[in-house]
Amino acid sequence: MTTHTPNIFPALPARPDAEMIARYREDGYLAFLEALTPDEVKQASDGINQLVHKYAFNEALTEHVGGAGKYGQAIKNGRGMLFKSRTSDFHFQVEGNYEARPDRLDELADNIRKFQSYVNELPIYDYIANQHPRLRALLGAVLGEDYRPYSSMALCKPAGGGAEKPWHQDLAYFSVNRFDGVCGVWIALDRAIIANGCMHVIPGGHRRGPRRHNWTKVDCEITTDDIDPANAIPIELPPGGLMIFHGLLPHETPANQSNLRRRALQFHYQSAETHVAPREEYMKKFTGPEGIFIGCDYSKLATKE
Numbered sequence: 001m002t003t004h005t006p007n008i009f010p011a012l013p014a015r016p017d018a019e020m021i022a023r024y025r026e027d028g029y030l031a032f033l034e035a036l037t038p039d040e041v042k043q044a045s046d047g048i049n050q051l052v053h054k055y056a057f058n059e060a061l062t063e064h065v066g067g068a069g070k071y072g073q074a075i076k077n078g079r080g081m082l083f084k085s086r087t088s089d090f091h092f093q094v095e096g097n098y099e100a101r102p103d104r105l106d107e108l109a110d111n112i113r114k115f116q117s118y119v120n121e122l123p124i125y126d127y128i129a130n131q132h133p134r135l136r137a138l139l140g141a142v143l144g145e146d147y148r149p150y151s152s153m154a155l156c157k158p159a160g161g162g163a164e165k166p167w168h169q170d171l172a173y174f175s176v177n178r179f180d181g182v183c184g185v186w187i188a189l190d191r192a193i194i195a196n197g198c199m200h201v202i203p204g205g206h207r208r209g210p211r212r213h214n215w216t217k218v219d220c221e222i223t224t225d226d227i228d229p230a231n232a233i234p235i236e237l238p239p240g241g242l243m244i245f246h247g248l249l250p251h252e253t254p255a256n257q258s259n260l261r262r263r264a265l266q267f268h269y270q271s272a273e274t275h276v277a278p279r280e281e282y283m284k285k286f287t288g289p290e291g292i293f294i295g296c297d298y299s300k301l302a303t304k305e
């Protein structure tokens with residue numbers, strides 16, 4: 001077991017200092033208890049309900065893919081109904097054990113598992129992701145001033161059973177040309193604590209490079225022979241708190257075993273030198289000692305029983 005003083009600071013500063021950035025490079029993450037204002041948190045949280053009301057069961061705007069989805073039969077975390085916008089990449093997926101109904105849209109909004117590509121759906125998301133002055137200063141210091149957005153994706157955990165997201169590195173999924181210039185930003189919209197599935201990280205775990213991921217019955221994950229959970233620390237955050245983390249940092253969020261909903265926003269960013277690479281090129285780089293790809297291989301999942 002390692003001892004570690006968590007990199008949890010009171011507030012996201014106007015400019016991060018050199019010491020903070022040195023700790024990011026060393027430990028792979030920084031957290032700030034206060035980053036969004038209560039009004040920004042409310043707008044972002046209400047936005048989830050607005051998007052569900054706009055898109056769910058709206059045939060003109062949305063395609064509904066019932067039940068398990070493309071890969072859902074093989075894994076527990078992909079089973080809920082999928083709502084896909086017909087005009088943009090925006091889509092969201094319902095938690096696997098929840099039955100979506102058109103007459104209960106606010107309840108449905110509390111039972112979403114995943115929102116994807118939502119940043120252009122409402123001005124508040126574009127503001128937080130791309131214009132927030134303090135977040136821009138932090139990203140500029142971490143990735144270089146000419147960084148760019150990579151994606152927007154948010155996992156939520158409904159009260160009383162929202163599923164876990166097991167140990168993984170985000171770069172096990174992202175087809176990019178290099179692994180030193182990607183980071184994620186995770187922002188709590190509800191209080192995130194151990195009981196409702198807050199983030200857990202392995203401080204410094206990004207420095208070991210890519211780790212082996214396997215498809216299990218739950219998800220694509222680093223199994224515990226390559227992670228020592230005793231080295232993990234929880235990052236508990238109030239609404240509006242923010243964590244920035246390296247694309248190779250192993251992290252997980254346990255299941256929500258409480259009656260407290262846990263919503264969060266997540267954005268990823270890339271440095272100017274980082275670009276989307278053909279899958280084959282990326283797979284030759286995200287390798288273990290044998291030179292074989294060890295990220296999340298979707299072709300294996302499609303054939304999994």
Ligand SMILES: O=C(O)CCC(=O)C(=O)O
Nearest residue numbers: 155156165170251253264
């Ligand atoms: O928000 C969560 O529960 C987990 C987010 C995460 O680790 C991911 O999307 O890669």
